Amino acid sequence: MLSMGADVRISGLVKRYGSAVTAVDNVSFDVAQGEFLSVLGPSGSGKTSVLMCLAGFEVPSAGRLAIGGRDVTDLPPNRREIGVIFQRYALFPHMSVRENVRFPLKMRGMPRAESDRIIDGTLATVRLAALAERMPAQLSGGQQQRVALARAIAFRPPLLLMDEPFSALDKKLRDEMQVEVKELQRKLGLTIIFVTHDQEEALTMSDRIAVMNHGRLEQIGTPDRVYGDPATRFVAGFVGEAHALPGVVRAVEGRRITLALDDGGQAAAVAPEGSTLAAGARAEIVLRPEHIALNPAVGEGEGLAARLIAKSFAGATVGLTFETRRGARVFTRRPVQESAALPIGGEVALGVQPGQARCFPLAGGVA
Amino acid sequence: MSAATADRRRLASGPSWLLIAPLLLVMLVIFCWPILQLIKTSLFDPDFTLKHYREVLGNEFSLTIFWRTFRVSFLVACFALVVGYPIANLMRSASPFWTAMIGACVLIPLWTSVLVRSFAWTVLLQRNGVFNSFLQWTGLTDAPVAFLYNEAAVIVAQGHVMLPFMVMPIYQALRAIPDELPRAALSLGASYVSVFRHVIWPLSRPGVVAGFLMTFIVTLGAFVTPALIGGPRSLLLATFISNEITEQLNWPRGATLSAILLVAVMLLIACFNRFLKIARVDGR
Numbered sequence: 001m002l003s004m005g006a007d008v009r010i011s012g013l014v015k016r017y018g019s020a021v022t023a024v025d026n027v028s029f030d031v032a033q034g035e036f037l038s039v040l041g042p043s044g045s046g047k048t049s050v051l052m053c054l055a056g057f058e059v060p061s062a063g064r065l066a067i068g069g070r071d072v073t074d075l076p077p078n079r080r081e082i083g084v085i086f087q088r089y090a091l092f093p094h095m096s097v098r099e100n101v102r103f104p105l106k107m108r109g110m111p112r113a114e115s116d117r118i119i120d121g122t123l124a125t126v127r128l129a130a131l132a133e134r135m136p137a138q139l140s141g142g143q144q145q146r147v148a149l150a151r152a153i154a155f156r157p158p159l160l161l162m163d164e165p166f167s168a169l170d171k172k173l174r175d176e177m178q179v180e181v182k183e184l185q186r187k188l189g190l191t192i193i194f195v196t197h198d199q200e201e202a203l204t205m206s207d208r209i210a211v212m213n214h215g216r217l218e219q220i221g222t223p224d225r226v227y228g229d230p231a232t233r234f235v236a237g238f239v240g241e242a243h244a245l246p247g248v249v250r251a252v253e254g255r256r257i258t259l260a261l262d263d264g265g266q267a268a269a270v271a272p273e274g275s276t277l278a279a280g281a282r283a284e285i286v287l288r289p290e291h292i293a294l295n296p297a298v299g300e301g302e303g304l305a306a307r308l309i310a311k312s313f314a315g316a317t318v319g320l321t322f323e324t325r326r327g328a329r330v331f332t333r334r335p336v337q338e339s340a341a342l343p344i345g346g347e348v349a350l351g352v353q354p355g356q357a358r359c360f361p362l363a364g365g366v367a
Numbered sequence: 368m369s370a371a372t373a374d375r376r377r378l379a380s381g382p383s384w385l386l387i388a389p390l391l392l393v394m395l396v397i398f399c400w401p402i403l404q405l406i407k408t409s410l411f412d413p414d415f416t417l418k419h420y421r422e423v424l425g426n427e428f429s430l431t432i433f434w435r436t437f438r439v440s441f442l443v444a445c446f447a448l449v450v451g452y453p454i455a456n457l458m459r460s461a462s463p464f465w466t467a468m469i470g471a472c473v474l475i476p477l478w479t480s481v482l483v484r485s486f487a488w489t490v491l492l493q494r495n496g497v498f499n500s501f502l503q504w505t506g507l508t509d510a511p512v513a514f515l516y517n518e519a520a521v522i523v524a525q526g527h528v529m530l531p532f533m534v535m536p537i538y539q540a541l542r543a544i545p546d547e548l549p550r551a552a553l554s555l556g557a558s559y560v561s562v563f564r565h566v567i568w569p570l571s572r573p574g575v576v577a578g579f580l581m582t583f584i585v586t587l588g589a590f591v592t593p594a595l596i597g598g599p600r601s602l603l604l605a606t607f608i609s610n611e612i613t614e615q616l617n618w619p620r621g622a623t624l625s626a627i628l629l630v631a632v633m634l635l636i637a638c639f640n641r642f643l644k645i646a647r648v649d650g651r
Contacts (some may be wrong), residue, residue, distance in 0.1 A: 057550050077553040084554040090547035094569050103565070104555035148551075155556065 005034040005191035006068030006158035013063035015049045023049040025215035038194045038202035041212035047195045055084050083152030085162040089144040091136040097147050098132040104155040122150045142173040162194045199239045211235045231272050233360040236286040243330050244284045263324040265304035268354035282362040292332035293351035303349030409622035419623040436604040440586040444579045446526035451533035459541040473534045485592045488524040516598030525592045533578040540574025580639050
């Protein structure tokens with residue numbers, strides 16, 4: 001069972017509801033053949049609207065959509081040849097698993113004997129061969145989503161759209177399904193556009209991530225790029241764990257910026273590409289757990305004084321939450337032995353590993 | 368269910384029996400007791416006898432009326448279904464405002480008495496009524512058409528009276544279908560007709576069956592509309608029973624007819640229940 005993925009081109013997509021709400025605001029991006037692209041954003045960011053426009057359930061207010069080089073903007077959903085996976089499975093409750101998977105084949109006028117062969121193959125692919133005669137209500141959530149997957153790939157669409165498909169599943173099942181979908185994608189060479197609000201899911205599964213907020217595309221790139229070099233303050237905060245500390249820009253040297261933190265101490269940070277930060281401007285450094293260095297003694301100069309306020313055990317590491325004298329919070333992770341030596345309430349000096357954390361202009365302008 | 372809520376339920380059942388006791392009493396005295404009396408009247412004269420049943424079931428005239436009543440009721444239900452399904456479907460797909468407006472248009476007639484609604488139909492359909500005046504004004508006809516006092520008029524008017532009982536259950540069933548299902552069907556390549564045939568219609572069937580059954584059974588015993596709109600050649604069972612009792616003063620005959628109707632309706636409901644239960648185990 002082999003099918004080739006299609007490339008997708010979204011250009012200038014706008015979706016307005018009435019005159020007041022712009023759900024999607026001039027979004028353009030391309031998806032390559034066989035790519036796994038996640039559209040990541042909080043609820044209301046417009047990510048689902050992009051998907052609904054692609055599937056054909058919503059009519060774009062402006063912009064063009066092309067799949068495999070074919071302009072589909074004006075095609076009805078039943079002519080687009082896209083597999084769609086919904087959050088709540090959307091299985092037909094009055095049909096057995098087999099009849100659900102048969103549905104797209106029946107709609108294409110395929111004879112029963114032939115469709116039976118394809119159904120058996122597809123159900124085997126999602127490891128549900130034994131449950132073919134069950135009704136959807138007799139299946140668990142994970143099994144139902146697998147049936148939905150089988151139904152969506154049975155007619156071999158070159159593109160699969162998934163709308164938060166695992167958000168109704170518990171964590172263990174979700175992890176399992178993530179692995180299975182990735183495997184399936186590799187086997188079939190499918191292009192997948194995957195909408196999620198779960199940044200961890202997006203980071204682990206995607207070839208590239210498109211981060212959306214307020215209807216606009218904030219950044220599109222590989223997971224390590226989006227995580228390590230966020231283009232906007234929103235992306236920095238939304239993707240990965242992050243805590244921000246305010247300060248004043250002391251020196252600018254290309255993208256490298258030295259910041260005097262309001263909480264005391266200095267930090268060397270990197271501004272996003274095209275940054276206009278100048279010396280004297282208010283800025284914010286966004287710290288990931290791995291950017292924090294621990295000096296187990298109160299010191300002057302570089303470090304910033306903070307008090308350990310909470311420890312959370314997480315297996316190999318312990319999460320440590322610190323509070324600065326001004327009440328800002330910083331989070332990091334340390335090996336179990338190292339953190340054992342740190343008492344809750346104890347003061348430490350925190351350093352920032354130079355040249356890793358990103359900084360962004362802070363609303364409020366010049367200090 | 369946890370043990371605590373189970374306990375609370377058991378405790379509550381005592382007081383709730385007390386609460387429905389007045390209603391139960393009223394039902395027993397003014398509903399069940401008369402019906403039992405009626406059945407007794409049909410079976411004892413003064414000793415146990417089946418002669419009234421033999422008379423009724425051996426009489427061609429009463430058999431004709433039974434047959435006509437069932438046929439007209441069936442056609443009324445069909446008419447209400449054909450008119451009501453599109454209305455219910457419109458309510459499902461319209462915006463909340465229009466859903467409320469259509470719902471009001473369907474339900475508000477329920478607040479007027481059946482008598483008024485049936486008279487309204489006579490005003491529309493009579494010789495010099497609205498329809499006939501209009502038809503003659505347009506020149507489509509040059510003499511009044513006899514709309515009233517026939518079976519077709521009864522079917523249309525009774526169908527209109529029964530419309531809310533058809534629209535509401537269908538609307539409820541349609542509303543319970545999540546939007547993703549028709550969307551999923553479309554994305555899988557189904558045409559709009561196929562989406563209706565394979566997804567919407569089968570899933571709305573419980574509502575259709577409920578509405579059809581309700582319309583059919585209520586019409587079997589309908590009195591006011593058929594009496595006002597139907598002519599002597601479209602006499603239905605309820606009017607016939609009333610004639611037997613109030614004009615012929617033939618209580619045993621009236622009682623027998625009523626008992627037969629009652630048993631027929633109960634059998635029908637039992638059949639449908641069984642059918643619905645099987646459909647549920649199979650389908651949902």
